[in-house]
Amino acid sequence: MQPTDIKNPEYFHKVVDCQWACPAHTPVPEYIRLIAEGRYADAFMINWKSNVFPGILGRTCDRPCEPACRRGRIEEEPVAICRLKRVAADYKGDISARMPPKPQQKNGKRIALIGAGPSSMTVARDLAPLGYDLVIYDGEKKTGGMIRTQIPKFRLPEEVLDEEMGYITAMGPEMRLGQRIDSLKELLNESYDAIFVGTGAPKGRDLFIPGRQEASAHIHIGINWLANVSFEHVTKIGKRVIVLGGGNTAMDCCRTSRRLGGEDVKVIVRSGFDEMKASPWEKDDAIREDIPILNYLVPKEFKHKDGKLIGMTFEKVKAEYDAKGRRNLVPAGEPDQYFECDDVIIAVGQENAFPWIERDIGLAFDDRWNMPVVDETTFQSTLDKVFFGGDAAFGPKNIIWAVAHGHQAAISIHKFCQGEDVKDRPPTHMNITSQKMGIHEWSYDNAISVNVRTAVPHQDTHIALKNLRAEVELGFDDRLALREAQRCLNCDVQTVFNNTLCIECDACVDICPVDCITFTEDGEEQDLRTRLNAPSLNLDQSLYIANGLKTGNILVKDEDVCLHCGLCAERCPTGAWDMERTLIDVAQAGSACCTK
Amino acid sequence: MTFMAKPKFHHPQLQKNALGYTRRDYEGPVSTLCAGCGHDSISAAIIRAVYELDLPPHRIAKLSGIGCSSKTPTYFLGASHGFNSVHGRMPSVLTGANLANKDLIYLGISGDGDSASIGLGQFAHSVRRGVNMVYIVANNGVYGLTKGQFSATSDKGAKSKRGALNKDEAIDLVGMALQLGATFVGRSFSGDKDQLVPLIKAALNHKGAAFIDCLSPCVAFNNHDGSTKSFDYIREHNEALNSLDFITGRQEITVEYKPGTVETVTQHDGSRLRLRKIADDYDVHDRIAALSYMQQRAAHGEIVTGLLYVDPEPQDLHAHLNTIEQPLNSLGTHALVPGQTALDKINAAFR
Numbered sequence: 001m002q003p004t005d006i007k008n009p010e011y012f013h014k015v016v017d018c019q020w021a022c023p024a025h026t027p028v029p030e031y032i033r034l035i036a037e038g039r040y041a042d043a044f045m046i047n048w049k050s051n052v053f054p055g056i057l058g059r060t061c062d063r064p065c066e067p068a069c070r071r072g073r074i075e076e077e078p079v080a081i082c083r084l085k086r087v088a089a090d091y092k093g094d095i096s097a098r099m100p101p102k103p104q105q106k107n108g109k110r111i112a113l114i115g116a117g118p119s120s121m122t123v124a125r126d127l128a129p130l131g132y133d134l135v136i137y138d139g140e141k142k143t144g145g146m147i148r149t150q151i152p153k154f155r156l157p158e159e160v161l162d163e164e165m166g167y168i169t170a171m172g173p174e175m176r177l178g179q180r181i182d183s184l185k186e187l188l189n190e191s192y193d194a195i196f197v198g199t200g201a202p203k204g205r206d207l208f209i210p211g212r213q214e215a216s217a218h219i220h221i222g223i224n225w226l227a228n229v230s231f232e233h234v235t236k237i238g239k240r241v242i243v244l245g246g247g248n249t250a251m252d253c254c255r256t257s258r259r260l261g262g263e264d265v266k267v268i269v270r271s272g273f274d275e276m277k278a279s280p281w282e283k284d285d286a287i288r289e290d291i292p293i294l295n296y297l298v299p300k301e302f303k304h305k306d307g308k309l310i311g312m313t314f315e316k317v318k319a320e321y322d323a324k325g326r327r328n329l330v331p332a333g334e335p336d337q338y339f340e341c342d343d344v345i346i347a348v349g350q351e352n353a354f355p356w357i358e359r360d361i362g363l364a365f366d367d368r369w370n371m372p373v374v375d376e377t378t379f380q381s382t383l384d385k386v387f388f389g390g391d392a393a394f395g396p397k398n399i400i401w402a403v404a405h406g407h408q409a410a411i412s413i414h415k416f417c418q419g420e421d422v423k424d425r426p427p428t429h430m431n432i433t434s435q436k437m438g439i440h441e442w443s444y445d446n447a448i449s450v451n452v453r454t455a456v457p458h459q460d461t462h463i464a465l466k467n468l469r470a471e472v473e474l475g476f477d478d479r480l481a482l483r484e485a486q487r488c489l490n491c492d493v494q495t496v497f498n499n500t501l502c503i504e505c506d507a508c509v510d511i512c513p514v515d516c517i518t519f520t521e522d523g524e525e526q527d528l529r530t531r532l533n534a535p536s537l538n539l540d541q542s543l544y545i546a547n548g549l550k551t552g553n554i555l556v557k558d559e560d561v562c563l564h565c566g567l568c569a570e571r572c573p574t575g576a577w578d579m580e581r582t583l584i585d586v587a588q589a590g591s592a593c594c595t596k
Numbered sequence: 597m598t599f600m601a602k603p604k605f606h607h608p609q610l611q612k613n614a615l616g617y618t619r620r621d622y623e624g625p626v627s628t629l630c631a632g633c634g635h636d637s638i639s640a641a642i643i644r645a646v647y648e649l650d651l652p653p654h655r656i657a658k659l660s661g662i663g664c665s666s667k668t669p670t671y672f673l674g675a676s677h678g679f680n681s682v683h684g685r686m687p688s689v690l691t692g693a694n695l696a697n698k699d700l701i702y703l704g705i706s707g708d709g710d711s712a713s714i715g716l717g718q719f720a721h722s723v724r725r726g727v728n729m730v731y732i733v734a735n736n737g738v739y740g741l742t743k744g745q746f747s748a749t750s751d752k753g754a755k756s757k758r759g760a761l762n763k764d765e766a767i768d769l770v771g772m773a774l775q776l777g778a779t780f781v782g783r784s785f786s787g788d789k790d791q792l793v794p795l796i797k798a799a800l801n802h803k804g805a806a807f808i809d810c811l812s813p814c815v816a817f818n819n820h821d822g823s824t825k826s827f828d829y830i831r832e833h834n835e836a837l838n839s840l841d842f843i844t845g846r847q848e849i850t851v852e853y854k855p856g857t858v859e860t861v862t863q864h865d866g867s868r869l870r871l872r873k874i875a876d877d878y879d880v881h882d883r884i885a886a887l888s889y890m891q892q893r894a895a896h897g898e899i900v901t902g903l904l905y906v907d908p909e910p911q912d913l914h915a916h917l918n919t920i921e922q923p924l925n926s927l928g929t930h931a932l933v934p935g936q937t938a939l940d941k942i943n944a945a946f947r
């Protein structure tokens with residue numbers, strides 16, 4: 001096999017699986033170490049640079065990093081990465097002085113941003129320090145987009161949202177809140193140098209089954225209803241509520257119902273429990289609030305009497321798998337089930353809608369999905385000065401993806417305005433430093449904690465259900481944060497091998513607690529993976545290969561379950577292994593927000 | 597010295613043996629020897645051998661003398677019995693223990709100083725008595741623990757780290773073991789676990805005096821140019837006779853080899869040693885031929901490794917002494933102190 005090119009930042013980046021999985025590539029282990037040291041403000045700034053909304057995301061992120069966390073490969077549960085992020089935000093103190101200063105000089109370019117959700121606000125954050133004149137439009141009166149209108153306050157206090165949106169508005173963009181854009185054509189005439197569309201996926205799907213019209217007074221579309229709750233247009237709901245749908249919106253609807261007077265609230269889902277789209281922890285939180293989740297029930301009819309909703313019938317289905325392993329829901333052959341209720345909330349999906357974009361302005365739409373054609377790397381539309389991001393680009397996702405899109409779109413807009421090729425993407429930087437301080441001293445804590453995942457303390461359910469604004473999760477205190485931070489394996493502290501020093505004494509092979517290291521004859525990857533000291537089943541994780549050894553053997557290190565404990569380096573007599581910290585810095589527009 | 601404990605986490609696919617133990621369960625605390633010491637690799641090989649043989653840790657007794665090598669029993673088989681005796685006295689302590697309780701598996705760990713210098717007499721007598729044991733000498737050609745003086749196995753003409761020349765003749769422990777009647781003799785290299793692990797497994801199943809001379813470079817004091825026990829020197833001069841697979845009675849032999857290249861030795865307990873021959877005309881059952889072959893190759897500067905000699909029908913000390921089946925330590929006071937009448941009877945027999 002070809003020896004591994006460890007100079008390519010991508011190689012070690014993939015070993016830091018959490019950072020690799022984070023759409024915004026937040027340097028997770030770096031900030032977790034800072035939290036362990038009690039350096040919360042520093043930890044916050046690392047986050048702020050990458051993901052822009054640490055306090056918001058520390059409570060609401062979909063956390064793609066956690067399933068990727070390498071700790072989950074050697075024990076039950078990953079590090080509570082997301083909740084540690086919240087710790088940084090909760091205890092950082094005043095960091096206003098560390099925010100990038102307003103640029104001395106403007107660069108003469110004007111950019112319009114439509115929508116004040118996380119994608120637009122990220123673009124604004126990245127571009128403001130570069131001297132752009134930014135104009136942000138939103139039909140709503142406040143910033144935040146769906147984070148404000150949809151996410152219930154008991155999951156995200158409004159102060160946190162205000163604070164983190166405030167850091168960006170303080171950078172000086174012109175805020176045209178309450179001003180909806182009704183025609184892109186008209187906006188194009190206003191001589192902006194570029195336009196960013198971050199308008200989200202604002203349309204909730206409806207359910208057209210018998211009785212829908214007749215009973216409509218007590219049937220609500222989930223995202224509209226949540227927005228009305230958020231604006232306090234809606235303050236109560238019936239005692240018996242059925243929520244239809246298995247996603248996170250359904251979970252927010254049912255939990256909100258419990259706080260507005262719903263006593264008998266249930267979630268009814270077509271699919272099985274495990275296939276539900278909602279995150280496992282959201283389901284847990286709902287169940288904890290005495291909300292049963294009923295599965296394999298397909299809505300059939302809204303029952304009504306005298307124009308008033310009285311209940312719903314459902315057909316019972318079961319899952320069958322075809323030869324290709326695809327799941328089909330087929331009638332279970334049982335009698336239909338009927339549930340009485342006073343209100344129904346439909347939370348069965350969300351869609352994009354662009355009625356305000358004319359189809360004759362040169363901005364191509366995909367015929368099948370009726371979605372704008374957007375480049376997946378540059379986020380540019382077919383109209384070169386218009387860029388998309390967030391839920392508006394490729395359909396509903398989540399906040400962290402909106403942020404990631406925002407960073408990429410900002411790079412493109414900057415390049416576009418400077419007359420550069422938007423396809424030419426800036427490279428990732430890697431800073432690598434040895435952690436060796438003495439023969440057995442390392443500048444990171446290499447002892448491996450055996451603690452299991454720390455649970456986040458919750459507000460007492462009785463108290464929580466009484467107040468729509470009472471935050472349910474209370475967050476870690478410093479003691480719990482330290483305990484959890486120590487579970488991190490420091491996967492960014494890499495094992496770096498020097499083939500000229502190795503004497504092939506096997507000391508590293510013998511000491512490695514997880515049998516990562518093998519010295520063996522060269523071969524093709526497929527064959528090599530069968531000859532290692534431990535099964536090498538995770539094909540997504542690369543093998544680290546080095547040759548040039550005296551015996552002609554090669555070194556093969558399977559990165560998959562390495563604990564980054566540094567014992568290989570400690571037991572190596574010649575220093576052929578070193579533990580080196582990699583700081584991987586994924587490029588942002590003009591790198592203006594680098595604050596380290 | 598490493599101060600950190602080895603993390604408890606192990607590879608998620610780490611296999612368990614028939615007793616439900618993983619290889620990690622046979623470890624001890626992290627070694628305090630110099631990083632890279634060959635002795636640590638021997639410890640790792642012992643751990644693998646015992647794990648693969650499904651041996652219960654509490655059925656093993658590990659005994660040693662003094663030296664870096666003799667410290668190693670602390671670092672493997674943490675759940676086994678252990679006795680760290682005085683310098684060169686492991687063989688007599690082991691013999692005594694074996695006499696008292698023949699049910700345990702005895703693993704004697706020693707060094708070239710411990711066995712070829714101060715303990716030479718002890719070594720010789722335990723071998724000639726045929727004590728049922730595995731006797732491993734971790735042979736680095738120096739007194740490692742006392743900072744690298746030449747030991748009695750150091751080759752004539754070898755240079756110390758400081759450049760001093762060794763003028764004394766080396767003691768060849770393998771040759772002595774063959775002469776003294778060891779029924780299993782092997783030589784190996786700490787840096788070749790593929791060879792060492794099956795050799796230790798075969799020795800552990802051998803019911804007699806099994807001796808393994810294991811070359812084990814001392815990275816601190818004997819791994820320089822001019823040393824004949826360095827990683828480089830051993831790798832350059834290693835002549836493997838055969839490679840060995842150890843197969844317990846239960847296992848089936850699955851891989852087939854060309855006739856003539858493989859010899860299967862069936863031991864008393866039904867276990868089999870499968871030798872893949874490298875030197876075709878070498879006969880592992882001919883003690884005298886083994887001795888002369890060893891010396892011939894040594895004269896050419898070659899270090900012969902592999903299984904050198906095995907007697908498939910060995911006899912041990914207990915057979916020589918005709919002791920009873922039951923381990924002596926499990927006999928009650930009544931059997932051990934039969935009383936005046938019995939004594940009178942014995943005395944009468946001498947009148």
Ligand SMILES: Cc1cc2nc3c(=O)[nH]c(=O)nc-3n(C[C@H](O)[C@H](O)[C@H](O)COP(=O)(O)OP(=O)(O)OC[C@H]3O[C@@H](n4cnc5c(N)ncnc54)[C@H](O)[C@@H]3O)c2cc1C
Binds near residue numbers: 147
């Ligand atoms: C109930 C619910 C709960 C959710 N919970 C989570 C969660 O816990 N974690 C998570 O990561 N994600 C969550 N999401 C998803 C998340 O809110 C979105 O993915 C994210 O907000 C998308 O950001 P965005 O910038 O693309 O647009 P949005 O946040 O949707 O913002 C778009 C903004 O554009 C404005 N706008 C639209 N059209 C126009 C126009 N023509 N002119 C002017 N302004 C316009 C809108 O008023 C809105 O403010 C949830 C979504 C819902 C519905």
Ligand SMILES: Cc1ncc(C[n+]2csc(CCOP(=O)(O)OP(=O)(O)O)c2C)c(N)n1
Binds near residue numbers: 665708709740741
């Ligand atoms: C009776 C006695 N004499 C001398 C010593 C000093 N001494 C300690 S270890 C050692 C040599 C050990 O050499 P070896 O058995 O080869 O072990 P190594 O350290 O090389 O593995 C000596 C001479 C001692 N401990 N006890």
Ligand code: SF4
Binds near residue numbers: 512517562563568
């Ligand atoms: S750091 Fe070294 S010893 Fe520790 S798990 Fe990784 S490869 Fe093994």
Ligand code: SF4
Binds near residue numbers: 509568573574
């Ligand atoms: S411990 Fe060091 S010298 Fe020994 S094999 Fe490993 S890398 Fe090579």
Ligand code: SF4
Binds near residue numbers: 664736741817
């Ligand atoms: S001194 Fe030599 S024999 Fe002793 S531990 Fe160090 S390397 Fe091993």
Ligand SMILES: [Mg+2]
Binds near residue numbers: 735738740
């Ligand atoms: Mg020695």
